[in-house]
Each structure stands twice: as structure tokens, then as C-alpha cells.
Amino acid sequence: MKSIRFLYAAYVATWLIHAFYLGSLVRRYNRLRQRLMEISKK
Amino acid sequence: MKRAFPILAALTAILLVYALYQALVVAPTERTMGDVQRIFYYHVPSAWTAFLLFFVNLVASVVYLVRRNPKADAVAVVTAEVGVVFCTVVLVTGPIWARPVWGIWWTWDVRLTSTLVLWLIYVSYLVLRRFSDSAQTPVLAAVLAIFGALDVPLVYFSIWFFRTQHPQPVIGGGGSIDPRMWHVLLINWLAFSCFAFLICWSRYRLESLRRDVEEAEALESLLDAPPGHDAKAKVAHGEAGFNRRPQ
Numbered sequence: 416m417k418s419i420r421f422l423y424a425a426y427v428a429t430w431l432i433h434a435f436y437l438g439s440l441v442r443r444y445n446r447l448r449q450r451l452m453e454i455s456k457k
Numbered sequence: 458m459k460r461a462f463p464i465l466a467a468l469t470a471i472l473l474v475y476a477l478y479q480a481l482v483v484a485p486t487e488r489t490m491g492d493v494q495r496i497f498y499y500h501v502p503s504a505w506t507a508f509l510l511f512f513v514n515l516v517a518s519v520v521y522l523v524r525r526n527p528k529a530d531a532v533a534v535v536t537a538e539v540g541v542v543f544c545t546v547v548l549v550t551g552p553i554w555a556r557p558v559w560g561i562w563w564t565w566d567v568r569l570t571s572t573l574v575l576w577l578i579y580v581s582y583l584v585l586r587r588f589s590d591s592a593q594t595p596v597l598a599a600v601l602a603i604f605g606a607l608d609v610p611l612v613y614f615s616i617w618f619f620r621t622q623h624p625q626p627v628i629g630g631g632g633s634i635d636p637r638m639w640h641v642l643l644i645n646w647l648a649f650s651c652f653a654f655l656i657c658w659s660r661y662r663l664e665s666l667r668r669d670v671e672e673a674e675a676l677e678s679l680l681d682a683p684p685g686h687d688a689k690a691k692v693a694h695g696e697a698g699f700n701r702r703p704q
Contacts, residue, residue, distance in 0.1 A: 418493035418557045425496040425553040426477075429503070429546050433652075436542045440659055447666045454673045 462658065469651040476641075476648035484641040496554040497638075502646035503546040504572075506653045508609050510540035511579070515606035518599035530595045531668070533602060535660045537582050539653055544576045559622065567615040568623040575612055578605040 480498035487494035517533035520526060551569065552562040563569065582601050586594060616623055634642075 418491050421493050421553050421557050422495050425550040426499060428549050428553065429499050432542060432546050432549065433656075437656070440656075440663060444663050444666065447663070447670050451666070451670050451673060454670070454677055457677065 462655070465651070466655055469648070469655055472644075472648040472651060476645040479641040479644050483637070485635055485637055487638075490558055493554060493557050496550050498641055498645045500547060500550040500554060501642060502649040503543045503550065505646055506649045507540045507543035507547060508613070509650070510536045510543065510653060510657070511575075511606055511609050514540060514579075514602050518602035518606075521595060522599045527668075530599075531661060531664045533595075533599065534586055535657050535664055537579050537586075537602065539656050539660060541576065541579045541583060542656075543649075543653065544572070544579065547572060548576055564622060566622050567619040568612065568621050571608060571612045571615050575605065575608045578608060 476498075480495055484495060484498065486492060514533050514536040517529045517536065520529040521533060551572075555564075556562050578601070582598055582605060585598050585601065589597070591597075615621065
């Protein structure tokens, strides 16, 4: 029963790492799009 | 190509859910370790995917060194970054498996240590790309990537050459696993490889956008430059434009 917790912890940790990275990609993408729009407005 | 992305993303999501079902429900329970062995279906495919990405990084780095092709440089950055993410998964899931099976989170075993060194090499690669402003950064990074890739076979074959606590490799390790476990392992690897490909695709688009922004900023600085200010020289020396901080 205790080992099940480790199994779930590993799977949850895997998806948290991927979710965090995908989130960072979205943030960077939005920042760059905004910057490009600012430059094109000038 | 842009239309293909959502279709591939949907197919990959279905494949990942199917692979998760296979790993948690269909795969047989290992006799001695019990359910905790199922971590293997995330740990091993993540390691293989990281190795594959580092191999692509090596090829792209060599191509960049030979041809100075900026697209090869962009592929190298993308695969190094996504490879580090998958290698992080390996380094996190490994200790979570080790705690109930070995009774410890970590040991300075050759396989574990060489994997940590591999991760550190590629993290240093990314740090170099992020914080160095020199126009020579892509060249230095490509050379570092070649040294990093040399660690990959060391990680994989360390189990053959040294006494280690880590289980034998699934391929070429001399051991055998249940065919149903093999099947689940391969499905998970396929799912993670498709997922990695999609992340690389997105990251490549981000890299292209970043380079577009840098070009636009360089042009802007040329237009805004006061009389006597040599913005062209700034671009030429890599302080602005395509060569600047190729993260």
C-alpha cells in the first residue's frame, strides 16, 4: 500500500515537471509576441 | 504545417492516456517490487527520450560547426532544453523508485552519478546560451554539446563496466522482462517520443519568434540611433540581432 504512494508521486512529479515547462514556454511566447507588437506599432 | 499541430497534439494526448492506462492497469505486477515497479514505465522512456534528444543535439551542433547554419543552431538549443526536461524527470522518478526498493533516495553509484553529470553538462549548456552575449556563443555551445554527448554512452554502458546497484539495462543487459511489460514499455516510449516531438516543435517556433524579435530590435536600434551612433557595428559585434544571446 505504501509503495502505491511512491508510484503516484513519481507519475504526478513527471507531469508537474512537464506542466511547469509548458507553462514557461507559453509565458515566453506571450512576452515575445507582445514585444513584437510593440516594435511593429512604433 | 500549423494545421497538423492540433491533430498531432490530440493524437499524442490520446496515446499518453492509453500508455498511462497500460502502465497502471494492464502491465503485470512485478513479483518482488510490487506496484512501485510501474515507475519504470515513466522512468525508462523518459531516459531514452532524453538520450535521443541529446543525440539530435549532437548532430545539430556538428552541422552548425561545419556549415554555420542558424537553423541547426536553433535545433541544438531546442533539443538541449527539452532533453534537460526529460533528464530531470529521470533524476526525479529514479530516487522515488529507489526509496521503497533500496531504502535510500540516492547513492553515488556510477549510473546515477553519470546521469547527474549529464544533466549538469546540459544545464551548463543552457546557462551558457542564456547569459553569454558573445557572437561566439553558438560555437562554444556546440563544442560543449559534443562533450556532453560523450557522456551519454558512459551513462548507458556504465552498468556493464562498473559494479552498480542500478538494475541492468532493458536492451543489451542480459536480463529478460515479461513480454507484456515490454509491450507497455514500448507504448510509453512511443507516447513520450511523440510528446517530446511536439514540445520541440513548439519550442522551435518560440526560438524562431525570439530571433525575429531580436532582428526587429536590431532594426529599431538602427532607426532610433542618434547621429554618430554606429548601430550597424553593434549588430556586427553580436550585441544585437540574430547572433545575440541565442538562448
